[in-house]
Amino acid sequence: MLVAAGIDCGTGFTKALVVGRSGPEAPLRVLGKGRVRSGVQVDEAAQSALEIALGQAGLDREAVDYIACTGFGRYNVSFRDVAITEITAAARGAFTIRNQGGPVLDIGSQCTRAIAVTSAGKVQAFKSNDKCAAGSGTFIARAAKYLGITVEEVGELSLGARNPQPISSICAVLAESEIINHVSAGVSVEDILRGIHQSLADRAGAMLRKVRSESPVLFIGGVAKQRGMTEELRRRLGVEVEVPHDCDFVCALGAAVLALRRLAARN
Amino acid sequence: MSVQATEYRGSIHQQQKELMLQWYAALDRAAGNAAEQPVVSMMVSGNCVELLEGFGAVPLYPEVNALQLAIRHQSLDPILLAEELGYAADNCAYVKADIGAYLKGITPAGGRLPKPTLVLCNFVGCNTYLKWFEHTADLTGAPLYVLDVPFLRSEEPGEADIAYVVRQLKEVVARLESLTGRKFDYDRFQQATAYSAESEGLWSGIKHLAQRSPSPFDAYFDAITLMGPLYVYRARSEGVQFFRDALRELEQKPVSAEDEKFRLVVEGPPPYPYFRAFRDMFARWKACAVASTYSTVGGLWEFGFRHDPEKPFESVARHMLAQNVTNRNYLQRYEQIGHYLRAWDADGLIIHFVKSCRLFSAGQGDMREYFSRMGVPTLYIESDLEDPRYFSEAQTRNRLDAFFESLEHMKRTGARRMPLAAPQPSPLRVL
Numbered sequence: 079m080l081v082a083a084g085i086d087c088g089t090g091f092t093k094a095l096v097v098g099r100s101g102p103e104a105p106l107r108v109l110g111k112g113r114v115r116s117g118v119q120v121d122e123a124a125q126s127a128l129e130i131a132l133g134q135a136g137l138d139r140e141a142v143d144y145i146a147c148t149g150f151g152r153y154n155v156s157f158r159d160v161a162i163t164e165i166t167a168a169a170r171g172a173f174t175i176r177n178q179g180g181p182v183l184d185i186g187s188q189c190t191r192a193i194a195v196t197s198a199g200k201v202q203a204f205k206s207n208d209k210c211a212a213g214s215g216t217f218i219a220r221a222a223k224y225l226g227i228t229v230e231e232v233g234e235l236s237l238g239a240r241n242p243q244p245i246s247s248i249c250a251v252l253a254e255s256e257i258i259n260h261v262s263a264g265v266s267v268e269d270i271l272r273g274i275h276q277s278l279a280d281r282a283g284a285m286l287r288k289v290r291s292e293s294p295v296l297f298i299g300g301v302a303k304q305r306g307m308t309e310e311l312r313r314r315l316g317v318e319v320e321v322p323h324d325c326d327f328v329c330a331l332g333a334a335v336l337a338l339r340r341l342a343a344r345n
Numbered sequence: 346m347s348v349q350a351t352e353y354r355g356s357i358h359q360q361q362k363e364l365m366l367q368w369y370a371a372l373d374r375a376a377g378n379a380a381e382q383p384v385v386s387m388m389v390s391g392n393c394v395e396l397l398e399g400f401g402a403v404p405l406y407p408e409v410n411a412l413q414l415a416i417r418h419q420s421l422d423p424i425l426l427a428e429e430l431g432y433a434a435d436n437c438a439y440v441k442a443d444i445g446a447y448l449k450g451i452t453p454a455g456g457r458l459p460k461p462t463l464v465l466c467n468f469v470g471c472n473t474y475l476k477w478f479e480h481t482a483d484l485t486g487a488p489l490y491v492l493d494v495p496f497l498r499s500e501e502p503g504e505a506d507i508a509y510v511v512r513q514l515k516e517v518v519a520r521l522e523s524l525t526g527r528k529f530d531y532d533r534f535q536q537a538t539a540y541s542a543e544s545e546g547l548w549s550g551i552k553h554l555a556q557r558s559p560s561p562f563d564a565y566f567d568a569i570t571l572m573g574p575l576y577v578y579r580a581r582s583e584g585v586q587f588f589r590d591a592l593r594e595l596e597q598k599p600v601s602a603e604d605e606k607f608r609l610v611v612e613g614p615p616p617y618p619y620f621r622a623f624r625d626m627f628a629r630w631k632a633c634a635v636a637s638t639y640s641t642v643g644g645l646w647e648f649g650f651r652h653d654p655e656k657p658f659e660s661v662a663r664h665m666l667a668q669n670v671t672n673r674n675y676l677q678r679y680e681q682i683g684h685y686l687r688a689w690d691a692d693g694l695i696i697h698f699v700k701s702c703r704l705f706s707a708g709q710g711d712m713r714e715y716f717s718r719m720g721v722p723t724l725y726i727e728s729d730l731e732d733p734r735y736f737s738e739a740q741t742r743n744r745l746d747a748f749f750e751s752l753e754h755m756k757r758t759g760a761r762r763m764p765l766a767a768p769q770p771s772p773l774r775v776l
Contacts, residue, residue, distance in 0.1 A: 163750055165747040201750070203717075
């Protein structure tokens with residue numbers, strides 16, 4: 079069996095996925111996955127995530143023949159065989175999941191990206207946020223911290239909103255001021271959170287429109303775990319929004335699949 | 346993937362460095378002896394350095410000073426000072442760096458910068474220069490002359506426009522005669538235009554070397570190295586000699602097919618505060634810029650224009666009016682880029698949006714759409730030419746990597762590179 083790993087070195091979390099294929103036509107098998115906080119030691123985080131994935135797979139490090147890294151920290155992983163952008167990795171991961179092209183929305187800690195994927199699984203067009211992290215996971219984390227809840231609670235609480243309050247600013251710092259104003263005015267946490275999701279959905283929707291891709295949208299990245307956000311995207315964009323299982327592992331999956339292809343070509 | 350040597354370092358680079366240091370030394374001497382050495386401050390784009398030769402005057406380019414500060418990572422402090430004084434965050438960062446550096450007494454080469462004999466605002470395409478040069482004149486106490494160059498409204502400048510600019514050039518001559526007490530040396534002016542014509546021909550030859558595949562010359566990063574001498578020395582024998590040596594050296598430069606994987610056209614200036622890091626992002630992918638619009642800010646010489654010693658005033662006026670990219674309209678810029686893509690056989694277009702320069706950057710989103718619709722792989726990135734706060738290395742590298750990954754895939758699968766071979770209707774006809 080050919081075994082390869084994809085490691086997505088994101089700004090928030092590092093995700094590793096070990097995959098294998100017993101022959102050219104054999105189905106892809108996910109053998110193990112690992113997820114750790116990235117911190118500042120990218121190489122160590124990648125190592126740790128890979129070790130967790132290998133532990134699940136019951137494999138030794140030597141069993142992995144090829145490692146592809148993606149994400150912001152990809153060039154800092156000393157044991158990689160290849161570095162791939164998360165745009166290409168996300169496109170390949172999305173294509174692997176649904177076996178067809180279409181739009182992909184990837185919202186992680188620092189980045190929001192809309193990618194149009196061709197029917198061959200290639201990047202047709204992409205739009206990414208600039209250096210400002212507004213509209214991404216960090217934006218939500220800041221708001222959660224101020225509201226005294228965990229990030230994991232945000233998605234469900236948002237669903238309970240009755241009268242969502244708009245957050246008009248796209249700047250995370252200014253938005254925080256708006257949140258403070260809402261709290262002072264007695265607005266519920268649920269309504270504030272839904273307002274945040276609305277603001278994020280508007281921003282993401284604008285990006286999706288720029289890559290001019292048809293629905294349904296595959297929503298991936300850590301923020302895709304938040305149901306309130308998914309609901310808001312559906313409502314605002316008027317399109318079907320699919321969230322795959324392990325939505326934050328899609329880039330790692332894409333990198334692993336590309337690693338496997340390179341490995342097969344090499345052999 | 347290993348990063349290859351990020352730039353070519355030949356003897357011309359040493360010569361360039363020496364020439365530019367000589368220029369700064371001349372400015373330093375002028376600062377110590379204003380009466381003996383006239384200095385004229387002016388704008389790079391559409392500069393009339395030939396006219397200055399008629400007075401033996403040294404040009405002083407605030408933009409060159411500003412970009413030198415940025416390359417040396419010294420631009421932020423002056424920018425912050427300018428902002429403290431009231432310049433807005435979205436004002437031209439060249440202006441803020443220049444004004445802030447003047448007030449702080451920072452100079453790019455460490456020597457003194459003189460008070461200009463004349464602040465000549467040859468405002469070509471950029472109306473921010475009006476305010477910039479007004480402020481410079483106010484701060485230094487130097488006299489100001491605003492040379493109004495009408496925006497190019499047709500394919501070629503009309504006779505009335507040329508006459509209008511020539512009349513002003515003659516006023517500048519009279520003004521400088523009065524300020525310096527020197528008589529304008531017409532013969533020297535004519536000689537300067539002859540030198541310029543020769544330098545321009547050689548420069549054009551260098552730009553055309555990039556039509557070779559692989560190209561021995563990067564018409565963005567290498568071109569920037571040669572642009573200093575082009576603006577300061579082209580009207581002098583040293584400039585002619587420099588460009589003669591440069592052409593010879595580049596013609597003989599060994600280059601292998603493995604050194605060039607992608608051929609690009611680049612629109613917009615580079616992020617000078619991160620010049621090396623930006624260049625490395627291209628070098629990593631063995632991407633060569635075979636043509637660039639930024640290298641035509643000072644002149645569009647690869648399209649045939651030359652200064653004319655038989656009609657020196659008229660040719661200087663023509664150069665100011667029509668032969669620099671900033672005084673031309675957007676559709677003409679489209680045409681220029683389209684021509685590069687075809688004649689220089691490029692794989693794609695990279696557009697660098699400069700956040701603090703709306704005049705150069707406004708409309709680049711439409712430009713991206715225009716070329717994308719024509720099937721040209723186009724990447725749009727944003728930062729600034731002077732302000733380091735606008736540059737985000739990871740994001741920029743990410744976008745460039747993704748772009749090159751796509752181009753690589755297209756090449757590997759034999760996807761049609763671009764359907765530009767068929768002649769496109771001239772965008773000028775839209776007017």
